[in-house]
Amino acid sequence: MAMTITEKILAAHAGKDQVVPGELINARVDLVLGNDITGPVAIKEFNRIGAAGVFDRERIALVPDHFTPNKDIKSAGQSKIMREFAREHKIVNYYDVGRMGIEHCLLPEQGLVGPGDLVIGADSHTCTYGALGTFSTGMGSTDIASAMALGETWLKVPESIKFVFEGPLKPWVTGKDLILRIIGDIGVDGALYKAMEFTGSTIANLSIDGRFSMCNMAVEAGAKNGIVPPDQITRAYVEGRCRRPYRFYQSDPDAAYAKVYKYDATKIEPQIAFPHLPENCRAVSDAGHVEIDQSVIGSCTNGRIEDLREAAKVLRGKKVHNNVRLIIFPGTQDIYLQALGEGLIEAFIRAGAAVSTPTCGPCLGGHMGILAEGERCIATTNRNFVGRMGHPGSEVYLSNPAVAAASAIMGRIAGPWEVE
Amino acid sequence: MEFKGRTWKFGPDVDTDAIIPARYLTTSDPAELAEHCMEDAVPSFPPGFKQGDIFVAGKNFGCGSSREHAPIAIKAAGVSCVIARTFARIFYRNAFNIGLPIFESPEAAEDVCDGDELAVEASTGIITNLTTGRTYKSAPVPPFMQEIIAAGGLINHVAAKLGRG
Numbered sequence: 313m314a315m316t317i318t319e320k321i322l323a324a325h326a327g328k329d330q331v332v333p334g335e336l337i338n339a340r341v342d343l344v345l346g347n348d349i350t351g352p353v354a355i356k357e358f359n360r361i362g363a364a365g366v367f368d369r370e371r372i373a374l375v376p377d378h379f380t381p382n383k384d385i386k387s388a389g390q391s392k393i394m395r396e397f398a399r400e401h402k403i404v405n406y407y408d409v410g411r412m413g414i415e416h417c418l419l420p421e422q423g424l425v426g427p428g429d430l431v432i433g434a435d436s437h438t439c440t441y442g443a444l445g446t447f448s449t450g451m452g453s454t455d456i457a458s459a460m461a462l463g464e465t466w467l468k469v470p471e472s473i474k475f476v477f478e479g480p481l482k483p484w485v486t487g488k489d490l491i492l493r494i495i496g497d498i499g500v501d502g503a504l505y506k507a508m509e510f511t512g513s514t515i516a517n518l519s520i521d522g523r524f525s526m527c528n529m530a531v532e533a534g535a536k537n538g539i540v541p542p543d544q545i546t547r548a549y550v551e552g553r554c555r556r557p558y559r560f561y562q563s564d565p566d567a568a569y570a571k572v573y574k575y576d577a578t579k580i581e582p583q584i585a586f587p588h589l590p591e592n593c594r595a596v597s598d599a600g601h602v603e604i605d606q607s608v609i610g611s612c613t614n615g616r617i618e619d620l621r622e623a624a625k626v627l628r629g630k631k632v633h634n635n636v637r638l639i640i641f642p643g644t645q646d647i648y649l650q651a652l653g654e655g656l657i658e659a660f661i662r663a664g665a666a667v668s669t670p671t672c673g674p675c676l677g678g679h680m681g682i683l684a685e686g687e688r689c690i691a692t693t694n695r696n697f698v699g700r701m702g703h704p705g706s707e708v709y710l711s712n713p714a715v716a717a718a719s720a721i722m723g724r725i726a727g728p729w730e731v732e
Numbered sequence: 733m734e735f736k737g738r739t740w741k742f743g744p745d746v747d748t749d750a751i752i753p754a755r756y757l758t759t760s761d762p763a764e765l766a767e768h769c770m771e772d773a774v775p776s777f778p779p780g781f782k783q784g785d786i787f788v789a790g791k792n793f794g795c796g797s798s799r800e801h802a803p804i805a806i807k808a809a810g811v812s813c814v815i816a817r818t819f820a821r822i823f824y825r826n827a828f829n830i831g832l833p834i835f836e837s838p839e840a841a842e843d844v845c846d847g848d849e850l851a852v853e854a855s856t857g858i859i860t861n862l863t864t865g866r867t868y869k870s871a872p873v874p875p876f877m878q879e880i881i882a883a884g885g886l887i888n889h890v891a892a893k894l895g896r897g
């Protein structure tokens with residue numbers, strides 16, 4: 313029977329020839345992820361199981377990235393729990409401050425996740441790796457604790473929804489704008505419990521970083537996973553990088569989908585998600601006059617090298633508006649180094665931006681750029697819920713990096729074409 | 733098992749940042765998390781709230797982050813169960829794993845008003861509105877989830893599987 317790419321990966325990991333949507337399976341996992349918020353809870357639960365040890369010390373990744381470098385005594389305590397666990401169990405993929413990055417930028421970059429893998433993480437944006445043709449999904453700490461012991465997890469096979477984009481993109485339109493447009497159309501529960509598959513000529517030409525941004529926000533539509541069929545662009549990224557053998561799966565042409573959405577990509581403009589849900593999308597040109605106090609460029613959605621290049625294109629030789637704080641977070645140390653080498657960091661600092669070591673920072677209202685009551689921020693992050701970046705009376709607007717950079721210069725939500 | 737309590741009604745898409753803001757995630761202590769449960773969503777909560785009271789919400793309850801701290805905070809605050817039109821998928825798993833009873837019932841989510849007294853029979857999923865006398869059905873719990881509940885949560889289930897239960 314015909315299967316989608318998601319179904320094929322799940323079947324392979326459940327040791328089956330075939331699976332159908334709705335079926336409950338027990339699946340082998342290739343990698344299990346935890347961070348400094350979810351990891352300590354998982355470790356506590358893991359210890360309650362009484363397992364002799366972890367199932368495979370090379371297939372667990374622990375990344376303290378949310379409140380690190382630790383912002384206070386309590387968060388330092390959480391990181392310490394992870395560090396001690398990593399030492400005790402000789403966890404190979406433990407990334408402490410100075411070597412760490414935002415987990416969803418770091419894991420693909422370090423070759424820990426690859427096409428055809430099944431990856432689970434105690435972080436909702438684990439779905440990011442679908443950009444490589446991976447099945448990956450977020451779960452809670454207890455599920456992760458159980459997978460660290462067993463090397464397997466139970467899953468319900470999701471139905472798939474296909475999103476087909478055709479045609480070239482307009483200038484300044486990125487993967488972020490495509491996924492915001494989708495969420496604007498189907499809503500924050502439009503793909504609840506489902507797999508989102510992104511295809512078409514637009515996606516076939518989209519960079520790997522653009523694909524990461526799209527799959528990253530699949531969870532913002534309620535999806536279990538987002539996935540892009542692997543191709544030459546995927547191969548160029550994973551070759552020489554992936555530490556384990558990988559496999560390209562493709563959906564059968566006659567596979568069944570719960571729904572198919574078709575988009576004329578040539579008509580899509582850069583998007584802004586207004587507070588307080590990612591589904592409140594409008595074109596930047598329809599945003600009206602929205603003054604901002606802060607602009608944040610980074611996160612697991614848009615903290616990769618291409619994102620920084622886009623921002624630098626706009627910021628080079630310009631000055632950040634007097635009323636705006638611009639904060640830029642490269643996703644990993646390697647991205648940071650690459651940006652240094654390309655002169656992007658200097659361009660940012662000369663423009664008046666603060667550049668930070670990789671961390672989740674203000675994305676979740678953690679530290680390094682918290683908003684006061686009544687303040688407004690444009691951010692390349694993925695969530696704009698009430699209080700997400702600080703005071704419950706503050707506001708977050710989501711956009712791509714070029715728009716966030718242009719807005720920082722103009723002091724209000726603006727398109728990059730306004731500062732050219 | 734029957735849950736009985738006053739309804740605290742919420743709208744659609746209650747996210748995990750509203751349930752427990754990230755600024756409190758430097759701890760995983762249930763009692764500490766419970767103190768800040770729903771703080772940004774209903775600044776007046778929990779005055780008037782009694783142990784055993786029930787949350788009723790619209791679609792997509794618990795959307796957003798994977799933080800298990802969200803169902804933990806709700807449970808530790810003394811909420812006996814949550815009824816919603818639908819639940820976000822990670823929240824759904826987490827709630828079962830940590831032992832917070834949840835019920836999907838579009839009818840109840842629509843009809844029940846803030847302040848109504850409810851009785852929920854866990855085994856049948858039948859919800860009775862003691863204020864209006866109406867009853868609602870909820871979606872049956874999948875058999876695998878029932879196994880987890882019967883074992884006393886996922887960890888006990890896994891421990892049993894490893895022969896240590």
Ligand code: SF4
Pocket residue numbers: 378414415416435437611612613671672675676693694
């Ligand atoms: S960057 Fe933001 S969304 Fe991504 S993992 Fe960190 S806190 Fe979560």
